[in-house]
Amino acid sequence: MADDSVERRGPARPYRKGVERRRQILDRAIELFAEHGVDGASMRSVGDAIGVSHAALRHYFTSREELLIEVYREHEQRLLVEDEDTGAVEDIARSADRNREVPGLVQLYATLTADALQEQRAATREFVNARFRRVREDLVRRIERSQAAGTTPADIDASDAASLIVAASDGLQVQWLLDPGTVDVRRSLELLERFLPSGS
Amino acid sequence: MADDSVERRGPARPYRKGVERRRQILDRAIELFAEHGVDGASMRSVGDAIGVSHAALRHYFTSREELLIEVYREHEQRLLVEDEDTGAVEDIARSADRNREVPGLVQLYATLTADALQEQRAATREFVNARFRRVREDLVRRIERSQAAGTTPADIDASDAASLIVAASDGLQVQWLLDPGTVDVRRSLELLERFLPSGS
Numbered sequence: 001m002a003d004d005s006v007e008r009r010g011p012a013r014p015y016r017k018g019v020e021r022r023r024q025i026l027d028r029a030i031e032l033f034a035e036h037g038v039d040g041a042s043m044r045s046v047g048d049a050i051g052v053s054h055a056a057l058r059h060y061f062t063s064r065e066e067l068l069i070e071v072y073r074e075h076e077q078r079l080l081v082e083d084e085d086t087g088a089v090e091d092i093a094r095s096a097d098r099n100r101e102v103p104g105l106v107q108l109y110a111t112l113t114a115d116a117l118q119e120q121r122a123a124t125r126e127f128v129n130a131r132f133r134r135v136r137e138d139l140v141r142r143i144e145r146s147q148a149a150g151t152t153p154a155d156i157d158a159s160d161a162a163s164l165i166v167a168a169s170d171g172l173q174v175q176w177l178l179d180p181g182t183v184d185v186r187r188s189l190e191l192l193e194r195f196l197p198s199g200s
Numbered sequence: 201m202a203d204d205s206v207e208r209r210g211p212a213r214p215y216r217k218g219v220e221r222r223r224q225i226l227d228r229a230i231e232l233f234a235e236h237g238v239d240g241a242s243m244r245s246v247g248d249a250i251g252v253s254h255a256a257l258r259h260y261f262t263s264r265e266e267l268l269i270e271v272y273r274e275h276e277q278r279l280l281v282e283d284e285d286t287g288a289v290e291d292i293a294r295s296a297d298r299n300r301e302v303p304g305l306v307q308l309y310a311t312l313t314a315d316a317l318q319e320q321r322a323a324t325r326e327f328v329n330a331r332f333r334r335v336r337e338d339l340v341r342r343i344e345r346s347q348a349a350g351t352t353p354a355d356i357d358a359s360d361a362a363s364l365i366v367a368a369s370d371g372l373q374v375q376w377l378l379d380p381g382t383v384d385v386r387r388s389l390e391l392l393e394r395f396l397p398s399g400s
Contacts, residue, residue, distance in 0.1 A: 039319045107317045114314035117307045117377055119239045129378050136382075156391065164388040167371025168364055175363055177317055178329050182336075188364040191356065195394040 022060045025052055026074045030105070033071055037107035043067065065115075069127045072112055075105050076131075087198030088142040088162065092169045093189045099173060100185070106173050113170070136162040143196065151197050161196060168192065222260045225252055226274045230305070233271055237307035243267065265315075269327045272312055275305050276331075287398030288342040288362065292369045293389045299373060300385070306373050313370070336362040343396065351397050361396060368392065 028050035033041070036049075043064050047057040061067040079098055086094070099106050115121045116128035139162035146152040168189060175183040228250035233241070236249075243264050247257040261267040279298055286294070299306050315321045316328035339362035346352040368389060375383040 037317065037319075110314045110317055113374055114310045117237065117310055117374070119237075125378065132375055132378065133382075157387070159382070160384065160388045161391055163372060163375055163383045164368055164391055167375060167388070168368045169371070170374070171367025171369070171371040172363060174313055174317070174370070175332055175367060178325065178332065182333075182359070183363045184360065187357070188360045188367065191361055191364055191395070195391070 018060075021056075023074075025050065025057065025060055026071060028052075029067065029071045030075050030078075033108050034075075034102040034104045037104035038068065038111050041068075065121060065123055068108060068112060068115075069124060072105065072108055073127065075102075084142075086142070087146055087193075087196070088139045088165055089189060089192045089196050090198035091139070091142060092165050093186050096169050096173060096185045096189065100176075103177055106177055109170075110174055110177075132166065135166055139165055146197065153195065156195065165189075165192060165196070218260075221256075223274075225250065225257065225260055226271060228252075229267065229271045230275050230278075233308050234275075234302040234304045237304035238268065238311050241268075265321060265323055268308060268312060268315075269324060272305065272308055273327065275302075284342075286342070287346055287393075287396070288339045288365055289389060289392045289396050290398035291339070291342060292365050293386050296369050296373060296385045296389065300376075303377055306377055309370075310374055310377075332366065335366055339365055346397065353395065356395065365389075365392060365396070 029046060032046065032049050041064070043057055043061075044054050046067065047054045057067070061070060079095070081094070083091070112124055113128055116125040118124075136159070140158045143152060143156070143158040143161050147154050147156070147158065169185070172183060172185040172188050176185050229246060232246065232249050241264075243257055243261075244254050246267065247254045257267070261270060279295070281294070283291070312324055313328055316325040318324075336359070340358045343352060343356070343358040343361050347354050347356070347358065369385070372383060372385040372388050376385050
Protein backbone atom coordinates (compact mmCIF):
# COMPACT_ATOMS: atom_id res chain seq x y z
CA MET A 1 0.00 0.00 0.00
CA ALA A 2 2.83 2.38 0.89
CA ASP A 3 4.47 1.61 -2.47
CA ASP A 4 1.30 2.35 -4.42
CA SER A 5 0.79 5.72 -2.81
CA VAL A 6 4.39 6.65 -3.53
CA GLU A 7 3.83 5.81 -7.17
CA ARG A 8 0.54 7.69 -7.44
CA ARG A 9 2.17 10.86 -6.21
CA GLY A 10 3.25 11.26 -9.87
CA PRO A 11 7.02 11.07 -9.77
CA ALA A 12 9.28 12.17 -12.59
CA ARG A 13 9.93 9.62 -15.28
CA PRO A 14 13.34 8.31 -14.09
CA TYR A 15 11.94 7.72 -10.63
CA ARG A 16 8.90 5.88 -11.97
CA LYS A 17 11.17 3.72 -14.10
CA GLY A 18 13.12 2.86 -10.97
CA VAL A 19 9.95 1.87 -9.14
CA GLU A 20 8.88 -0.34 -12.04
CA ARG A 21 12.29 -1.95 -12.29
CA ARG A 22 12.31 -2.66 -8.57
CA ARG A 23 8.88 -4.25 -8.87
CA GLN A 24 9.99 -6.43 -11.79
CA ILE A 25 12.95 -7.64 -9.77
CA LEU A 26 10.67 -8.43 -6.83
CA ASP A 27 8.29 -10.29 -9.18
CA ARG A 28 11.04 -12.59 -10.30
CA ALA A 29 12.56 -12.94 -6.85
CA ILE A 30 9.16 -13.95 -5.40
CA GLU A 31 8.85 -16.62 -8.10
CA LEU A 32 12.38 -17.81 -7.42
CA PHE A 33 11.91 -18.04 -3.65
CA ALA A 34 8.46 -19.61 -3.98
CA GLU A 35 10.01 -22.42 -5.99
CA HIS A 36 13.40 -22.85 -4.33
CA GLY A 37 13.14 -21.25 -0.91
CA VAL A 38 16.16 -19.45 0.52
CA ASP A 39 18.53 -22.41 0.20
CA GLY A 40 21.98 -20.90 -0.23
CA ALA A 41 20.46 -17.78 -1.78
CA SER A 42 23.22 -15.16 -1.94
CA MET A 43 22.79 -11.78 -3.64
CA ARG A 44 24.93 -13.08 -6.48
CA SER A 45 23.04 -16.36 -6.98
CA VAL A 46 19.68 -14.55 -6.86
CA GLY A 47 20.92 -12.02 -9.42
CA ASP A 48 22.14 -14.84 -11.67
CA ALA A 49 18.90 -16.81 -11.33
CA ILE A 50 16.61 -13.89 -12.18
CA GLY A 51 18.91 -12.41 -14.84
CA VAL A 52 19.80 -9.17 -13.04
CA SER A 53 23.37 -7.99 -12.61
CA HIS A 54 24.82 -8.00 -9.14
CA ALA A 55 25.27 -4.21 -9.37
CA ALA A 56 21.62 -3.65 -10.35
CA LEU A 57 20.39 -5.87 -7.54
CA ARG A 58 22.59 -3.97 -5.08
CA HIS A 59 21.16 -0.70 -6.39
CA TYR A 60 17.66 -1.67 -5.25
CA PHE A 61 18.51 -3.80 -2.22
CA THR A 62 21.56 -2.88 -0.20
CA SER A 63 21.92 -6.29 1.43
CA ARG A 64 20.67 -9.87 1.31
CA GLU A 65 18.77 -9.11 4.52
CA GLU A 66 16.89 -6.25 2.86
CA LEU A 67 16.14 -8.36 -0.22
CA LEU A 68 14.64 -11.19 1.87
CA ILE A 69 12.50 -8.76 3.87
CA GLU A 70 11.24 -6.93 0.78
CA VAL A 71 10.44 -10.16 -1.09
CA TYR A 72 8.34 -11.37 1.82
CA ARG A 73 6.67 -8.00 2.39
CA GLU A 74 5.74 -7.69 -1.30
CA HIS A 75 4.47 -11.29 -1.46
CA GLU A 76 2.27 -10.75 1.56
CA GLN A 77 0.86 -7.47 0.27
CA ARG A 78 -0.14 -9.14 -2.97
CA LEU A 79 -1.94 -11.92 -1.13
CA LEU A 80 -3.72 -9.51 1.18
CA VAL A 81 -7.46 -10.08 1.13
CA GLU A 82 -9.42 -7.44 2.98
CA ASP A 83 -12.31 -9.32 4.46
CA GLU A 84 -13.27 -7.73 7.72
CA ASP A 85 -16.18 -10.11 8.33
CA THR A 86 -14.21 -13.34 8.52
CA GLY A 87 -13.68 -14.81 11.98
CA ALA A 88 -10.16 -14.80 13.43
CA VAL A 89 -9.39 -18.51 12.99
CA GLU A 90 -10.88 -18.75 9.50
CA ASP A 91 -8.95 -15.64 8.45
CA ILE A 92 -5.63 -17.20 9.46
CA ALA A 93 -6.63 -20.61 8.04
CA ARG A 94 -7.26 -18.98 4.65
CA SER A 95 -3.79 -17.39 4.71
CA ALA A 96 -2.35 -20.80 5.47
CA ASP A 97 -4.36 -22.32 2.60
CA ARG A 98 -2.82 -19.79 0.21
CA ASN A 99 0.65 -20.51 1.57
CA ARG A 100 0.30 -24.19 0.68
CA GLU A 101 0.89 -23.19 -2.95
CA VAL A 102 4.18 -21.43 -2.15
CA PRO A 103 6.18 -23.62 0.25
CA GLY A 104 9.38 -21.71 -0.55
CA LEU A 105 7.84 -18.52 0.84
CA VAL A 106 6.74 -20.33 3.99
CA GLN A 107 10.37 -21.36 4.35
CA LEU A 108 11.45 -17.75 3.78
CA TYR A 109 9.05 -16.65 6.53
CA ALA A 110 10.46 -19.24 8.95
CA THR A 111 13.97 -18.02 8.15
CA LEU A 112 13.03 -14.38 8.72
CA THR A 113 11.41 -15.27 12.03
CA ALA A 114 14.48 -17.17 13.26
CA ASP A 115 16.80 -14.42 11.97
CA ALA A 116 14.72 -11.84 13.86
CA LEU A 117 15.94 -13.42 17.10
CA GLN A 118 19.58 -12.73 16.24
CA GLU A 119 21.19 -9.63 17.70
CA GLN A 120 22.78 -8.51 14.44
CA ARG A 121 19.55 -8.70 12.39
CA ALA A 122 17.93 -5.44 13.50
CA ALA A 123 16.07 -4.77 10.23
CA THR A 124 14.59 -8.28 10.15
CA ARG A 125 13.59 -8.02 13.80
CA GLU A 126 11.86 -4.71 13.18
CA PHE A 127 9.97 -6.13 10.18
CA VAL A 128 8.93 -9.37 11.92
CA ASN A 129 7.95 -7.60 15.12
CA ALA A 130 5.85 -4.98 13.31
CA ARG A 131 4.20 -7.75 11.29
CA PHE A 132 3.37 -9.78 14.42
CA ARG A 133 1.88 -6.68 16.05
CA ARG A 134 -0.23 -5.84 13.00
CA VAL A 135 -1.51 -9.40 12.56
CA ARG A 136 -2.34 -9.75 16.26
CA GLU A 137 -4.16 -6.40 16.31
CA ASP A 138 -6.24 -7.44 13.32
CA LEU A 139 -7.16 -10.72 15.04
CA VAL A 140 -8.01 -8.93 18.30
CA ARG A 141 -10.56 -6.81 16.38
CA ARG A 142 -12.11 -9.94 14.84
CA ILE A 143 -12.28 -11.71 18.20
CA GLU A 144 -13.78 -8.69 19.96
CA ARG A 145 -16.39 -8.38 17.24
CA SER A 146 -17.37 -11.99 17.67
CA GLN A 147 -17.47 -11.49 21.45
CA ALA A 148 -19.76 -8.49 20.96
CA ALA A 149 -21.98 -10.70 18.78
CA GLY A 150 -22.04 -13.30 21.55
CA THR A 151 -20.50 -16.15 19.51
CA THR A 152 -17.16 -16.15 21.37
CA PRO A 153 -17.13 -16.36 25.17
CA ALA A 154 -16.65 -12.94 26.76
CA ASP A 155 -14.16 -14.25 29.33
CA ILE A 156 -11.53 -15.05 26.67
CA ASP A 157 -8.71 -12.50 26.58
CA ALA A 158 -8.67 -11.39 22.94
CA SER A 159 -4.97 -10.53 23.02
CA ASP A 160 -3.95 -13.95 24.42
CA ALA A 161 -6.17 -15.65 21.85
CA ALA A 162 -4.70 -13.59 18.99
CA SER A 163 -1.13 -14.58 19.96
CA LEU A 164 -2.26 -18.19 20.16
CA ILE A 165 -3.84 -18.23 16.70
CA VAL A 166 -0.79 -16.66 15.01
CA ALA A 167 1.53 -19.04 16.87
CA ALA A 168 -0.53 -22.10 15.97
CA SER A 169 -0.60 -21.14 12.30
CA ASP A 170 3.14 -20.39 12.14
CA GLY A 171 4.12 -23.55 14.00
CA LEU A 172 1.77 -25.80 12.03
CA GLN A 173 3.14 -24.57 8.72
CA VAL A 174 6.68 -25.49 9.78
CA GLN A 175 5.55 -28.97 10.87
CA TRP A 176 3.63 -29.34 7.60
CA LEU A 177 6.69 -28.43 5.50
CA LEU A 178 8.69 -31.09 7.32
CA ASP A 179 6.01 -33.78 7.36
CA PRO A 180 3.19 -32.98 4.92
CA GLY A 181 1.73 -36.48 5.20
CA THR A 182 1.15 -36.19 8.94
CA VAL A 183 0.31 -32.54 9.60
CA ASP A 184 -2.81 -30.88 8.20
CA VAL A 185 -2.67 -27.16 8.96
CA ARG A 186 -6.34 -26.43 8.39
CA ARG A 187 -7.70 -29.39 10.34
CA SER A 188 -5.52 -28.55 13.34
CA LEU A 189 -6.37 -24.83 13.17
CA GLU A 190 -10.07 -25.58 13.00
CA LEU A 191 -9.86 -27.17 16.44
CA LEU A 192 -9.49 -23.60 17.71
CA GLU A 193 -13.00 -22.90 16.45
CA ARG A 194 -14.30 -24.92 19.34
CA PHE A 195 -13.94 -21.82 21.47
CA LEU A 196 -13.23 -19.17 18.80
CA PRO A 197 -15.98 -19.81 16.25
CA SER A 198 -15.78 -18.23 12.81
CA GLY A 199 -18.43 -15.89 11.45
CA SER A 200 -20.06 -13.37 13.71
CA MET B 201 19.21 -41.87 27.18
CA ALA B 202 21.15 -43.29 24.25
CA ASP B 203 24.29 -41.68 25.65
CA ASP B 204 23.81 -43.14 29.10
CA SER B 205 23.37 -46.67 27.82
CA VAL B 206 26.50 -46.34 25.73
CA GLU B 207 28.36 -45.33 28.86
CA ARG B 208 26.92 -48.11 30.99
CA ARG B 209 28.14 -50.69 28.54
CA GLY B 210 31.45 -50.33 30.42
CA PRO B 211 33.84 -48.96 27.85
CA ALA B 212 37.59 -49.01 28.19
CA ARG B 213 39.11 -46.11 30.10
CA PRO B 214 40.20 -43.92 27.12
CA TYR B 215 36.71 -44.18 25.68
CA ARG B 216 35.09 -43.24 28.97
CA LYS B 217 37.43 -40.28 29.24
CA GLY B 218 36.28 -39.19 25.78
CA VAL B 219 32.65 -39.43 26.82
CA GLU B 220 33.31 -37.34 29.91
CA ARG B 221 35.25 -34.74 27.97
CA ARG B 222 32.46 -34.52 25.41
CA ARG B 223 29.95 -34.02 28.20
CA GLN B 224 32.05 -31.26 29.80
CA ILE B 225 32.20 -29.48 26.46
CA LEU B 226 28.44 -29.77 26.07
CA ASP B 227 27.97 -28.44 29.64
CA ARG B 228 29.85 -25.29 28.81
CA ALA B 229 28.32 -24.93 25.36
CA ILE B 230 24.80 -25.19 26.84
CA GLU B 231 25.67 -22.43 29.32
CA LEU B 232 27.15 -20.32 26.54
CA PHE B 233 24.15 -20.73 24.22
CA ALA B 234 21.63 -20.23 27.05
CA GLU B 235 23.20 -16.85 27.75
CA HIS B 236 24.13 -15.63 24.28
CA GLY B 237 22.07 -17.66 21.81
CA VAL B 238 23.59 -18.64 18.48
CA ASP B 239 24.45 -15.07 17.43
CA GLY B 240 27.45 -15.40 15.17
CA ALA B 241 28.49 -18.61 16.91
CA SER B 242 31.19 -20.23 14.78
CA MET B 243 33.10 -23.34 15.82
CA ARG B 244 36.08 -21.10 16.52
CA SER B 245 34.22 -18.52 18.61
CA VAL B 246 32.48 -21.25 20.62
CA GLY B 247 35.84 -22.96 21.23
CA ASP B 248 37.35 -19.64 22.35
CA ALA B 249 34.40 -18.81 24.60
CA ILE B 250 34.39 -22.14 26.43
CA GLY B 251 38.17 -22.51 26.52
CA VAL B 252 38.48 -25.52 24.22
CA SER B 253 40.89 -25.63 21.29
CA HIS B 254 39.39 -25.61 17.83
CA ALA B 255 40.99 -29.01 17.19
CA ALA B 256 39.48 -30.53 20.34
CA LEU B 257 36.04 -29.16 19.50
CA ARG B 258 36.34 -30.60 15.99
CA HIS B 259 37.30 -33.95 17.47
CA TYR B 260 33.94 -34.25 19.21
CA PHE B 261 31.73 -32.34 16.77
CA THR B 262 32.61 -32.56 13.11
CA SER B 263 30.68 -29.42 12.16
CA ARG B 264 28.87 -26.40 13.55
CA GLU B 265 25.62 -28.10 12.52
CA GLU B 266 26.42 -31.17 14.63
CA LEU B 267 27.44 -29.02 17.61
CA LEU B 268 24.15 -27.06 17.55
CA ILE B 269 22.09 -30.26 17.31
CA GLU B 270 23.97 -31.98 20.13
CA VAL B 271 23.77 -28.93 22.41
CA TYR B 272 20.01 -28.78 21.97
CA ARG B 273 19.57 -32.55 22.30
CA GLU B 274 21.61 -32.66 25.52
CA HIS B 275 19.81 -29.61 26.97
CA GLU B 276 16.44 -31.17 26.31
CA GLN B 277 17.42 -34.53 27.79
CA ARG B 278 18.51 -32.84 30.98
CA LEU B 279 15.21 -30.99 31.29
CA LEU B 280 13.18 -34.10 30.58
CA VAL B 281 10.62 -34.70 33.31
CA GLU B 282 8.87 -38.02 33.04
CA ASP B 283 5.39 -37.31 34.24
CA GLU B 284 2.96 -39.51 32.41
CA ASP B 285 -0.08 -38.23 34.29
CA THR B 286 0.11 -34.60 33.21
CA GLY B 287 -2.40 -33.49 30.59
CA ALA B 288 -1.12 -32.62 27.10
CA VAL B 289 -1.44 -28.84 27.36
CA GLU B 290 -0.04 -28.62 30.89
CA ASP B 291 2.88 -30.83 29.89
CA ILE B 292 3.87 -28.47 27.07
CA ALA B 293 3.18 -25.38 29.19
CA ARG B 294 5.62 -26.67 31.82
CA SER B 295 8.31 -27.13 29.16
CA ALA B 296 7.69 -23.58 28.04
CA ASP B 297 7.92 -22.38 31.68
CA ARG B 298 11.35 -24.01 31.97
CA ASN B 299 12.44 -22.45 28.67
CA ARG B 300 11.72 -18.97 30.03
CA GLU B 301 14.94 -19.27 32.04
CA VAL B 302 17.05 -20.04 28.97
CA PRO B 303 16.01 -17.68 26.15
CA GLY B 304 19.24 -18.41 24.24
CA LEU B 305 18.23 -22.05 23.94
CA VAL B 306 14.76 -21.08 22.69
CA GLN B 307 16.57 -19.06 20.05
CA LEU B 308 18.77 -22.07 19.25
CA TYR B 309 15.62 -24.18 18.83
CA ALA B 310 14.06 -21.62 16.47
CA THR B 311 17.28 -21.60 14.44
CA LEU B 312 17.37 -25.40 14.23
CA THR B 313 13.74 -25.47 13.13
CA ALA B 314 14.31 -22.91 10.36
CA ASP B 315 17.55 -24.65 9.32
CA ALA B 316 15.66 -27.95 9.09
CA LEU B 317 13.73 -26.50 6.15
CA GLN B 318 16.90 -25.94 4.14
CA GLU B 319 17.88 -28.58 1.60
CA GLN B 320 21.52 -28.72 2.65
CA ARG B 321 20.77 -29.27 6.37
CA ALA B 322 19.94 -32.97 6.29
CA ALA B 323 21.21 -33.75 9.80
CA THR B 324 19.24 -30.88 11.34
CA ARG B 325 16.13 -31.90 9.42
CA GLU B 326 16.43 -35.47 10.66
CA PHE B 327 16.87 -34.31 14.25
CA VAL B 328 14.00 -31.79 14.18
CA ASN B 329 11.66 -34.17 12.38
CA ALA B 330 12.35 -37.04 14.77
CA ARG B 331 11.85 -34.67 17.70
CA PHE B 332 8.51 -33.40 16.35
CA ARG B 333 7.34 -36.99 15.83
CA ARG B 334 8.36 -38.03 19.33
CA VAL B 335 6.75 -34.99 21.01
CA ARG B 336 3.52 -35.40 19.00
CA GLU B 337 3.32 -39.12 19.82
CA ASP B 338 3.75 -38.38 23.51
CA LEU B 339 0.96 -35.78 23.36
CA VAL B 340 -1.33 -38.14 21.43
CA ARG B 341 -1.01 -40.65 24.29
CA ARG B 342 -1.87 -37.98 26.85
CA ILE B 343 -4.87 -36.80 24.82
CA GLU B 344 -6.16 -40.32 24.24
CA ARG B 345 -5.85 -41.07 27.94
CA SER B 346 -7.90 -38.02 28.79
CA GLN B 347 -10.44 -38.99 26.11
CA ALA B 348 -10.68 -42.46 27.66
CA ALA B 349 -11.27 -40.77 31.03
CA GLY B 350 -14.03 -38.70 29.47
CA THR B 351 -12.47 -35.29 30.20
CA THR B 352 -11.59 -34.50 26.56
CA PRO B 353 -14.30 -34.75 23.87
CA ALA B 354 -14.04 -38.05 21.98
CA ASP B 355 -14.61 -36.38 18.59
CA ILE B 356 -11.28 -34.50 18.74
CA ASP B 357 -8.62 -36.05 16.52
CA ALA B 358 -5.73 -36.61 18.93
CA SER B 359 -3.12 -36.31 16.18
CA ASP B 360 -4.47 -32.95 14.91
CA ALA B 361 -4.63 -31.70 18.50
CA ALA B 362 -1.06 -32.83 19.22
CA SER B 363 0.28 -30.94 16.18
CA LEU B 364 -1.70 -27.89 17.29
CA ILE B 365 -0.32 -27.90 20.84
CA VAL B 366 3.32 -28.24 19.70
CA ALA B 367 2.81 -25.53 17.08
CA ALA B 368 1.18 -23.14 19.55
CA SER B 369 3.96 -23.60 22.06
CA ASP B 370 6.74 -23.15 19.46
CA GLY B 371 5.12 -20.12 17.87
CA LEU B 372 4.29 -18.46 21.18
CA GLN B 373 7.85 -18.77 22.42
CA VAL B 374 9.13 -16.97 19.32
CA GLN B 375 6.59 -14.16 19.79
CA TRP B 376 7.51 -13.97 23.47
CA LEU B 377 11.24 -13.65 22.70
CA LEU B 378 10.45 -10.75 20.37
CA ASP B 379 7.88 -9.04 22.56
CA PRO B 380 7.98 -10.32 26.14
CA GLY B 381 5.79 -7.50 27.41
CA THR B 382 2.89 -8.45 25.12
CA VAL B 383 2.98 -12.22 24.79
CA ASP B 384 2.45 -14.56 27.73
CA VAL B 385 3.13 -18.13 26.62
CA ARG B 386 1.37 -19.85 29.50
CA ARG B 387 -1.78 -17.71 29.43
CA SER B 388 -2.20 -18.23 25.69
CA LEU B 389 -1.50 -21.97 25.93
CA GLU B 390 -4.02 -22.36 28.73
CA LEU B 391 -6.77 -21.24 26.35
CA LEU B 392 -6.32 -24.66 24.74
CA GLU B 393 -7.50 -26.22 27.98
CA ARG B 394 -11.00 -25.08 27.10
CA PHE B 395 -11.29 -28.18 24.97
CA LEU B 396 -8.18 -30.10 26.03
CA PRO B 397 -8.37 -30.00 29.83
CA SER B 398 -5.37 -30.99 31.92
CA GLY B 399 -5.42 -33.81 34.42
CA SER B 400 -7.38 -36.96 33.71
